[in-house]
Amino acid sequence: MVNVAGAPVSRRRHVGTRRRSLRAALIAALTGVALGVAACGGGSSGNSGTTAPAAGTATTTPASRPVDTSKTTLRFGFFQEPPNWDFIASDSTAIKTIIGLNVIETLLQRSDDGKLQPLLAKSYKTGDGGRQYELTLQDATFQDGSPMTSADVVYSMDQYRKSKNATISSAYKGVSKIEAVDDHTVRVTLKQPSNSFLGALATEAGFVIKKGSAASLKTKPMGTGPFAFSSWRQGVGLTLNRYDGYWGKKPVLKTVKVSYITDGTARINQLRAGQLDLVFAAADDLPPIQGDPRFKTYEYTTAEKSYLALNAKDPTLKDPKLRQGLAEAIDPKAIIKGVLGGLGTPLCVLISPGEPGYTNRCAYSFDPASAKELLAEAGVKTLRLKYISDFSKSADVVSSALKEVGVTVKREPRDLPTYLKEVLGARPDYQLTVLSGPQSIDAWRCPGWFVGYCDKAMDKLLDDADTAPSPGDYARLRQQAAEQYAKQSYVRVWASAKQAVAGSSALQGIRPTIVPLSEFDFRGISFTTAGS
Amino acid sequence: MTRVVLRALGTLLLSAFLGSILLFVGMRIIGGDVANVMLGKSATPAALSEVRRQLGLDDPWTTQYWDWISGFLRGDLGQSYASGYDVASEIARRLLVTVPLALIAMVVATVIALITGTAAALNASNRRGAVIDAVSQIGIAIPSFWLGVLLVGLVSVRWRLLPAGGFVSWGASPLEALRSLVLPAIALMVPLAAVQTRYVRSSMLAVLDEDYIRTARARGHTMRSAALVHGLRNASIPIVTVAGLQLGSLLAGTVIVEVVFGLPGLGQLLVTAVNGREVIVVQSVGLVLLVIVLLLNFCTDLLYAILDPRLRTRRGAEGPEAPA
Numbered sequence: 001m002v003n004v005a006g007a008p009v010s011r012r013r014h015v016g017t018r019r020r021s022l023r024a025a026l027i028a029a030l031t032g033v034a035l036g037v038a039a040c041g042g043g044s045s046g047n048s049g050t051t052a053p054a055a056g057t058a059t060t061t062p063a064s065r066p067v068d069t070s071k072t073t074l075r076f077g078f079f080q081e082p083p084n085w086d087f088i089a090s091d092s093t094a095i096k097t098i099i100g101l102n103v104i105e106t107l108l109q110r111s112d113d114g115k116l117q118p119l120l121a122k123s124y125k126t127g128d129g130g131r132q133y134e135l136t137l138q139d140a141t142f143q144d145g146s147p148m149t150s151a152d153v154v155y156s157m158d159q160y161r162k163s164k165n166a167t168i169s170s171a172y173k174g175v176s177k178i179e180a181v182d183d184h185t186v187r188v189t190l191k192q193p194s195n196s197f198l199g200a201l202a203t204e205a206g207f208v209i210k211k212g213s214a215a216s217l218k219t220k221p222m223g224t225g226p227f228a229f230s231s232w233r234q235g236v237g238l239t240l241n242r243y244d245g246y247w248g249k250k251p252v253l254k255t256v257k258v259s260y261i262t263d264g265t266a267r268i269n270q271l272r273a274g275q276l277d278l279v280f281a282a283a284d285d286l287p288p289i290q291g292d293p294r295f296k297t298y299e300y301t302t303a304e305k306s307y308l309a310l311n312a313k314d315p316t317l318k319d320p321k322l323r324q325g326l327a328e329a330i331d332p333k334a335i336i337k338g339v340l341g342g343l344g345t346p347l348c349v350l351i352s353p354g355e356p357g358y359t360n361r362c363a364y365s366f367d368p369a370s371a372k373e374l375l376a377e378a379g380v381k382t383l384r385l386k387y388i389s390d391f392s393k394s395a396d397v398v399s400s401a402l403k404e405v406g407v408t409v410k411r412e413p414r415d416l417p418t419y420l421k422e423v424l425g426a427r428p429d430y431q432l433t434v435l436s437g438p439q440s441i442d443a444w445r446c447p448g449w450f451v452g453y454c455d456k457a458m459d460k461l462l463d464d465a466d467t468a469p470s471p472g473d474y475a476r477l478r479q480q481a482a483e484q485y486a487k488q489s490y491v492r493v494w495a496s497a498k499q500a501v502a503g504s505s506a507l508q509g510i511r512p513t514i515v516p517l518s519e520f521d522f523r524g525i526s527f528t529t530a531g532s
Numbered sequence: 533m534t535r536v537v538l539r540a541l542g543t544l545l546l547s548a549f550l551g552s553i554l555l556f557v558g559m560r561i562i563g564g565d566v567a568n569v570m571l572g573k574s575a576t577p578a579a580l581s582e583v584r585r586q587l588g589l590d591d592p593w594t595t596q597y598w599d600w601i602s603g604f605l606r607g608d609l610g611q612s613y614a615s616g617y618d619v620a621s622e623i624a625r626r627l628l629v630t631v632p633l634a635l636i637a638m639v640v641a642t643v644i645a646l647i648t649g650t651a652a653a654l655n656a657s658n659r660r661g662a663v664i665d666a667v668s669q670i671g672i673a674i675p676s677f678w679l680g681v682l683l684v685g686l687v688s689v690r691w692r693l694l695p696a697g698g699f700v701s702w703g704a705s706p707l708e709a710l711r712s713l714v715l716p717a718i719a720l721m722v723p724l725a726a727v728q729t730r731y732v733r734s735s736m737l738a739v740l741d742e743d744y745i746r747t748a749r750a751r752g753h754t755m756r757s758a759a760l761v762h763g764l765r766n767a768s769i770p771i772v773t774v775a776g777l778q779l780g781s782l783l784a785g786t787v788i789v790e791v792v793f794g795l796p797g798l799g800q801l802l803v804t805a806v807n808g809r810e811v812i813v814v815q816s817v818g819l820v821l822l823v824i825v826l827l828l829n830f831c832t833d834l835l836y837a838i839l840d841p842r843l844r845t846r847r848g849a850e851g852p853e854a855p856a
Contacts, residue, residue, distance in 0.1 A: 009748040081804075083612070083614030083615045083810075084615045084616065085806055112729075164578070164579030164582060164583075165579070166579075188635060218615070218616055219616065220617075233796070233802060234617060234622070235626075235796040235800060235804065236698075236699070236796045250536070259698060259794065260794075261697065261698075261794040262791060263792060266696070266697050266792055266793065266794050269681075269684045269685070269688060269689055269696040269697065270695075270696045270697050270698065272689040272696070273684075273688040273689050273692060273695065273696035274692065275695060275696055275698060278577070304840055415807065416807060417565065417566075417568050417807070417809045418562065419570035421565070421568050425577070425580075426566075426580070431813070515711070
């Protein structure tokens with residue numbers, strides 16, 4: 001071969017040149033394909049806002065802004081998927097959060113300020129000195145179109161009475177008879193008057209399911225709510241579609257797509273990338289979106305209470321001065337700041353804000369000097385703290401606080417199933433533990449649940465509250481019961497946890513509370529035209 | 533060759549049996565059970581006993597093992613206690629996420645490693661080789677999940693080029709499914725490619741010292757073309773072993789990346805099942821993964837024997853000094 005000047009060109013060099021050209025072309029082609037795959041797949045599907053609003057947009061949502069009727073799909077990121085949807089067998093909060101009030105409705109519901117309001121029971125009357133409740137039902141239909149009747153309510157209540165899930169069956173402990181008076185009236189007869197019975201009808205114990213449908217709850221829960229449970233892909237998410245035959249005010253949203261994403265950072269990233277509109281968030285997840293006018297954080301009150309529990313069967317902890325010392329050693333503000341990331345309010349009793357009997361009075365306040373003295377008197381140098389590994393921040397706060405007052409904490413982290421068995425099982429094996437939960441004071445009635453402390457005086461106060469003649473007396477006596485128990489310091493409550501959700505600032509209608517059902521209420525949520 | 537096949541098969545079957553025992557016993561000694569998880573915090577001892585009885589959790593271990601393994605051998609991998617889904621169907625669905633993810637990561641990593649490892653070997657005594665070495669060291673040190681988070685922050689959130697997570701099924705949109713796997717595959721591929729680069733480099737350096745490379749040079753080949761044309765096949769023998777082992781561990785090890793990207797893969801299923809003490813799901817998924825890894829090792833052994841004829845005979849396997 002020769003070049004243009006006629007000089008011979010080595011064949012090897014010519015081959016090398018051609019190979020370099022081919023390689024360059026291949027690299028260019030691959031790069032082009034990669035960019036094409038990235039670009040031509042399109043942006044995220046759905047209806048997230050893609051235009052950033054002007055800086056300085058108000059961060060508080062006005063009471064009601066114009067609704068954007070073109071955006072009717074809400075893409076919601078949640079962290080915990082239940083193994084199934086059978087709320088009768090399991091008291092998993094993850095079930096109630098999604099289906100509560102959205103898919104399956106209760107007979108009564110609580111307003112944002114804690115008052116009982118009608119829902120499926122449009123009215124009720126009491127009789128026989130408070131031993132009988134007669135509930136008149138709405139003209140509602142289930143999501144398969146069949147009418148809801150008193151037979152469905154009787155069926156539902158019978159299922160809950162027989163359930164091995166104590167959270168739901170305890171509501172019916174005092175019930176002697178449930179009967180359908182006619183198609184739209186149900187009569188419940190109690191062994192004795194009970195103020196708590198009506199309140200229970202605003203919880204899962206008041207859910208109404210279709211007669212005969214209990215067996216299908218696991219995979220296809222159905223109720224009278226404004227959203228039908230359309231599809232569920234385990235490990236991925238589920239879809240709720242608006243039920244157009246809903247008896248009440250139809251929601252603006254037509255579809256809710258729930259995605260289960262366990263990692264908080266992943267949820268926030270998908271929110272920021274425009275794949276989701278609203279996500280559950282922990283305090284640690286929020287910094288990337290703070291200050292970004294496209295997003296807003298909403299906080300709401302929950303029934304979740306954070307506390308330190310002591311094993312009453314452990315002889316070391318029988319000394320009330322020791323328990324008082326432990327109660328005074330730990331600053332609730334440290335828990336709210338260090339564990340809850342600021343998402344909480346101080347609380348000292350096992351009754352949440354918004355529930356009858358709530359008080360913000362405390363038997364003991366943070367007093368490390370007094371705590372040090374009491375613990376030194378008790379002569380305790382080391383205590384064991386068993387906890388779920390997710391609660392390591394709480395364990396950090398407890399360990400360092402007790403170290404300040406001269407007590408070394410031996411930490412025993414456990415994964416959830418092991419913890420459930422060792423601490424909440426038949427033979428609790430722990431000394432101290434940190435936990436949180438929505439259970440209120442009633443869960444600690446004798447024999448005292450996993451703490452094992454039976455306070456008969458408290459039980460008497462709760463019984464008196466239940467049969468009290470007025471709601472005011474009911475609340476007052478429950479408060480006394482909760483304070484009575486708090487004084488013993490077997491359960492030292494620190495805070496009422498708040499939950500944060502982060503989402504598009506174009507959303508409105510997110511309720512400020514999820515007490516008592518732990519539901520996340522999609523019914524009133526809509527997208528607005530302003531701030532999109 | 534028959535000897536090689538029979539030996540590999542025997543190892544596979546024995547390993548699978550021992551692995552099944554380990555899985556079965558392991559899930560029973562870690563504490564807690566699915567009844568606790570299903571019934572939650574408020575479960576009464578009576579309720580827990582009843583659920584355990586219904587699920588057969590209080591049967592003797594030998595009965596439980598036989599029920600499980602005999603069903604497995606018949607193709608019935610059991611059902612989830614809590615949710616009731618069929619384990620075999622669920623595994624099949626999740627393999628459609630995990631296998632493509634692992635394969636894409638492995639294939640791309642191997643191709644990159646062959647290129648960069650060869651380049652590193654050819655430039656072992658100059659700056660270019662040193663740069664490749666340094667970059668591969670960094671690649672080995674980078675954790676996959678950290679890289680994943682970084683990629684999401686840049687590519688998904690800032691540039692909005694690819695999804696931040698989730699998975700669109702192949703049936704709904706193959707293109708979107710592929711887009712869902714790009715970033716996770718890159719997160720997995722980088723440390724893999726870095727490790728393999730080191731292997732290719734070492735292997736190629738050894739090959740470049742061989743007589744036949746010198747002969748090829750004498751016949752007019754450049755060092756590069758001698759390496760690629762004559763040396764690469766021999767240098768790739770150890771890579772086959774490494775890639776086979778890595779693919780097996782990739783299938784089970786995608787779990788962290790699946791969590792970061794919210795992918796409904798096999799790793800995520802395994803973690804959820806362990807946390808929920810779903811013994812049947814963990815055992816069946818674990819055994820499926822174990823069998824896949826063993827099969828990959830089996831294929832690697834066969835491929836090894838195909839690539840290197842010396843391994844097909846007993847004399848060849850024992851080495852050049854072995855008596856005739």
